[in-house]
Amino acid sequence: MDEYILEIENLTKDFPGVRALDTVNLKVKRGEIHSICGENGAGKSTLMSVISGVYPKGSFEGKVFYKGHETAYHSVKDSEKEGLAIIHQELALSPYLSIYENIFLGHMQTKFGIIHWDTYIKESNKYLNIVGLHEPPETVVSKLGVGKQQLVEIARALSKKVELLILDEPTSSLNDDESEKLLNLILEFKKQGITSVMISHKLNEVLKVADTVTVLRDGKSVSSYDVRADKLSETMIIKDMVGRDLTHRFPERKNVPAEVVMEVKNWTVYHPDYHSIKVVDDVSFNLRRGEILAFCGPMGAGRTELMMSIFGKSYGSRSEGEVLINGKKANLHSCKAAMKAGLGYISEDRKNLGLILIQDIRTNITNSSLEKISRSGIVDSHKEIMVAEKYRAELSIRTPSVFQVTRNLSGGNQQKVVVSRSLMADPDIFIVDEPTRGIDVGAKSEIYSILNNMAAQGKSVIMVSSELPEALGMADRIYVMNEGKIKGMLMHEEATQEKIMHLALVG
Amino acid sequence: MGEKTIRTTDFMTIFKNNIRNYSMFLILALIMLIFAPMTNWRNFSARNLTNIFFQYSYVLILAVGMVQCIIILGIDLSVGSVCAFVGALTAMIYNSGAGMPVTIVSGLVIGLSIGAFQGLWVAYAKIPAFIVTLAGMMLFRGLTYFVTNINPISLRNDGYSYLATGTIDEVLKLGPIVDNGSIRLFPAALVAGTLMVLVFIVSEVMIRQRKIANDFVVSSTPIFIGKLAIISVLVLALAERFAEYRGLPIAVLVVGVTVFIFQFILNNTVLGRYIYAVGGNSRSAKLSGINSEFITFIVFCFMGLLAGLAAVVSTGYMNTALPQAGLNFEMDAIAACYIGGVSAAGGIGSVIGVIVGGLVMSAINNGMSLMNLGQHYQYVVKAAVVLFAVFYDVYTRRKAGLG
Numbered sequence: 057m058d059e060y061i062l063e064i065e066n067l068t069k070d071f072p073g074v075r076a077l078d079t080v081n082l083k084v085k086r087g088e089i090h091s092i093c094g095e096n097g098a099g100k101s102t103l104m105s106v107i108s109g110v111y112p113k114g115s116f117e118g119k120v121f122y123k124g125h126e127t128a129y130h131s132v133k134d135s136e137k138e139g140l141a142i143i144h145q146e147l148a149l150s151p152y153l154s155i156y157e158n159i160f161l162g163h164m165q166t167k168f169g170i171i172h173w174d175t176y177i178k179e180s181n182k183y184l185n186i187v188g189l190h191e192p193p194e195t196v197v198s199k200l201g202v203g204k205q206q207l208v209e210i211a212r213a214l215s216k217k218v219e220l221l222i223l224d225e226p227t228s229s230l231n232d233d234e235s236e237k238l239l240n241l242i243l244e245f246k247k248q249g250i251t252s253v254m255i256s257h258k259l260n261e262v263l264k265v266a267d268t269v270t271v272l273r274d275g276k277s278v279s280s281y282d283v284r285a286d287k288l289s290e291t292m293i294i295k296d297m298v299g300r301d302l303t304h305r306f307p308e309r310k311n312v313p314a315e316v317v318m319e320v321k322n323w324t325v326y327h328p329d330y331h332s333i334k335v336v337d338d339v340s341f342n343l344r345r346g347e348i349l350a351f352c353g354p355m356g357a358g359r360t361e362l363m364m365s366i367f368g369k370s371y372g373s374r375s376e377g378e379v380l381i382n383g384k385k386a387n388l389h390s391c392k393a394a395m396k397a398g399l400g401y402i403s404e405d406r407k408n409l410g411l412i413l414i415q416d417i418r419t420n421i422t423n424s425s426l427e428k429i430s431r432s433g434i435v436d437s438h439k440e441i442m443v444a445e446k447y448r449a450e451l452s453i454r455t456p457s458v459f460q461v462t463r464n465l466s467g468g469n470q471q472k473v474v475v476s477r478s479l480m481a482d483p484d485i486f487i488v489d490e491p492t493r494g495i496d497v498g499a500k501s502e503i504y505s506i507l508n509n510m511a512a513q514g515k516s517v518i519m520v521s522s523e524l525p526e527a528l529g530m531a532d533r534i535y536v537m538n539e540g541k542i543k544g545m546l547m548h549e550e551a552t553q554e555k556i557m558h559l560a561l562v563g
Numbered sequence: 564m565g566e567k568t569i570r571t572t573d574f575m576t577i578f579k580n581n582i583r584n585y586s587m588f589l590i591l592a593l594i595m596l597i598f599a600p601m602t603n604w605r606n607f608s609a610r611n612l613t614n615i616f617f618q619y620s621y622v623l624i625l626a627v628g629m630v631q632c633i634i635i636l637g638i639d640l641s642v643g644s645v646c647a648f649v650g651a652l653t654a655m656i657y658n659s660g661a662g663m664p665v666t667i668v669s670g671l672v673i674g675l676s677i678g679a680f681q682g683l684w685v686a687y688a689k690i691p692a693f694i695v696t697l698a699g700m701m702l703f704r705g706l707t708y709f710v711t712n713i714n715p716i717s718l719r720n721d722g723y724s725y726l727a728t729g730t731i732d733e734v735l736k737l738g739p740i741v742d743n744g745s746i747r748l749f750p751a752a753l754v755a756g757t758l759m760v761l762v763f764i765v766s767e768v769m770i771r772q773r774k775i776a777n778d779f780v781v782s783s784t785p786i787f788i789g790k791l792a793i794i795s796v797l798v799l800a801l802a803e804r805f806a807e808y809r810g811l812p813i814a815v816l817v818v819g820v821t822v823f824i825f826q827f828i829l830n831n832t833v834l835g836r837y838i839y840a841v842g843g844n845s846r847s848a849k850l851s852g853i854n855s856e857f858i859t860f861i862v863f864c865f866m867g868l869l870a871g872l873a874a875v876v877s878t879g880y881m882n883t884a885l886p887q888a889g890l891n892f893e894m895d896a897i898a899a900c901y902i903g904g905v906s907a908a909g910g911i912g913s914v915i916g917v918i919v920g921g922l923v924m925s926a927i928n929n930g931m932s933l934m935n936l937g938q939h940y941q942y943v944v945k946a947a948v949v950l951f952a953v954f955y956d957v958y959t960r961r962k963a964g965l966g
Contacts, residue, residue, distance in 0.1 A: 367850075368849075368850075370849070390854070391849055391850055391851070392852040392853075392854060401850060403850060408844070408846065408847070409846055409847055410850070411847060412843035412848065413843070414843050414908075414910050414911065415910070419839075422836075423840050423848070423851045423853070424851040424852050426836055426837075427833065430832075430833050433833050433834065434831055434832050434833075435831055435832060435833055438773060438777060438779075441777075441779060477851065481852070
């Protein structure tokens with residue numbers, strides 16, 4: 057057997073106007089866990105797409121060797137037949153089908169074209185046990201949380217007799233518990249001889265499970281380390297990813313919060329479909345001027361629902377309670393009303409709720425604030441371009457031009473466009489939901505600086521975050537939520553990861 | 564000029580970015596050229612080109628409204644029936660002694676009300692546009708039969724039809740400015756054409772100067788001059804064709820003003836930006852503070868207004884209000900939109916594009932009529948063209964990473 061299950065030689069891939077991969081070299085040993093790190097836009101996802109056959113032979117230069125022979129895939133199906141499975145960051149399940157249907161979708165054996173479901177239900181239990189998903193196989197996957205959906209995807213890969221498993225940001229949508237389970241699963245797979253290639257931004261996880269780490273930067277393969285032999289550290293990885301030393305992950309905080317600027321009293325939100333279920337239950341909190349507030353809690357705690365319902369009743373069938381802004385009762389019945397009252401909101405789902413993907417950067421940035429660049433309803437297109445360029449420079453959005461369609465941008469740059477749009481609308485109270493999810497270290501640091509600057513200018517920031525280090529590093533106060541209720545509040549000085557988790561789960 | 568270096572894009576970049584728009588014009592030219600030898604070049608004659616605009620202006624007007632509906636992921640299937648209904652009502656209003664201005668305005672008002680009515684259901688009751696306007700299609704057809712007593716309504720005199728089949732020169736009683744036996748040229752089209760070209764050149768130059776002053780990237784000077792030259796030549800050539808036959812058709816003026824107004828709205832106003840935003844992603848648009856429901860409502864109002872206008876034009880062309888008028892109008896308008904580059908996924912489309920799309924369809928219809936090919940051929944060819952246009956659109960979008 058070859059030592060290397062996957063070898064990539066001088067791979068170059070171009071898109072219109074962009075060189076995504078530039079003579080990339082990569083060697084993955086059979087049976088190892090190989091992690092690929094790099095900033096957003098470094099080319100990781102593109103590389104995976106080339107390996108798995110999404111980009112067929114002929115659409116790139118260079119050679120890909122799998123199990124010793126050169127690959128010539130025309131589609132993902134070709135690579136799947138050879139034991140290669142890729143689990144994308146954006147899950148590719150059929151939401152209205154059941155677990156077992158999703159597992160065997162596309163590779164079912166039939167008798168005269170008829171599927172015998174019973175065999176499949178039994179088969180699926182086998183895989184569900186391996187991945188540790190204890191749900192009835194008939195469950196419709198859209199009813200499962202993201203973490204469990206991911207396990208279904210992995211079960212699917214296993215059912216295809218996978219030899220090389222590629223995982224793109226596997227724990228980005230998972231909480232700590234689920235992440236731990238998943239990483240252990242990958243280690244289990246290693247014992248069974250399955251090779252795993254893992255793209256991840258979570259460097260602590262990478263160092264925990266990976267044998268080899270390859271760093272990509274700007275489409276080039278910069279370095280490759282043996283984790284144990286080279287005594288690889290997070291600092292070393294970051295340095296290669298970013299090309300510069302990042303000594304401070306979080307900016308210096310000099311916030312001095314002043315008077316209360318927003319007060320939410322007894323806020324209750326009912327589920328959009330099940331009108332008697334409370335998704336947010338009698339929540340009360342306050343926000344001071346110049347303050348950064350964090351909302352932490354496990355998935356499903358109700359944080360996003362709380363924020364979205366405050367911002368223009370964008371979630372829920374009904375809501376009760378009061379919101380006071382600067383002491384006066386505020387009627388936030390629509391997003392426009394909320395924006396007029398000084399609120400700004402950045403959704404955690406930047407692709408579906410934050411951006412208009414088919415439109416370019418310039419249009420996305422200005423959509424919330426067209427009145428600022430127009431006179432009597434007529435848009436000044438020159439001002440529009442100048443404003444967009446201003447934000448491009450200020451936030452270092454990496455793009456050939458502001459006319460680039462946002463769909464083609466990397467996650468970090470997309471997030472910067474959404475942030476720019478909010479900044480242009482100039483809110484006093486800035487609600488950001490998962491501001492740095494799926495974003496590289498460099499862009500994260502830039503966004504932290506922006507949030508800090510806003511607080512320093514006397515604005516207020518509410519940050520919903522599932523990354524505890526982020527909340528601990530950035531926030532003046534942390535509210536902990538679970539099951540729709542506020543479980544407690546911690547000041548910056550006294551907060552620790554353990555205390556947050558304790559409040560959330562124990563109370 | 565000063566020593567400022569001008570940042571320019573090269574031909575290939577411009578070509579790639581605008582290939583969709585340019586290819587539609589090229590296809591139109593190609594279709595005319597294909598039919599030319601088959602019709603003995605009659606299709607390029609002054610008389611034929613003028614007749615194309617007389618006959619198909621209503622489709623172009625409807626397409627301007629329909630493209631906005633499709634951009635916001637809606638549709639309006641009722642426009643044919645609405646044209647018949649408004650045609651009948653305006654015919655009756657005209658026959659009661661009202662002048663053309665009053666008749667036209669009432670047509671617009673009735674159309675607008677119908678659009679608002681349907682818009683309320685789509686935007687606020689959130690019933691799919693397909694269903695609402697399908698119901699509208701049936702409702703207004705029924706009302707047309709009711710109002711006309713299932714009999715055609717003839718117009719009391721020719722005044723009504725001037726809008727659809729008259730020319731400026733005839734209405735203003737302008738004689739030909741050139742008349743040497745072999746060629747007669749009426750002035751209005753030439754004047755209008757020259758004016759348009761001058762305004763166009765001046766505004767384009769001013770826009771370019773401002774871009775250069777702000778250090779934006781512009782097309783290189785030879786390409787810029789080339790673009791101005793080609794467009795100017797085409798406009799003047801068309802103007803000459805009109806001038807050689809009966810002069811500038813009023814219908815062309817109507818279409819021209821309509822196109823200008825709505826192209827301006829869509830491209831340069833806040834309302835236009837909102838329409839594209841709602842079409843691109845209405846949930847995102849909402850969270851950006853845009854009132855998606857209101858925008859949807861407005862778009863259907865626009866469609867109704869334009870259906871009212873198209874009603875007066877098409878009724879004038881037929882010189883009668885027929886109870887079965889307007890048949891398949893919505894199909895023609897929708898086809899024009901898709902040939903003209905609108906996207907089924909919403910958020911993409913332009914007024915100029917669908918006008919060219921409409922002209923492509925008209926050129927095909929016209930060419931086949933000149934060749935005396937029956938209606939059945941025309942349907943088949945139309946279907947093939949629409950399919951090809953959408954396929955081409957999806958294919959090029961996918962290649963460019965947009966789709």
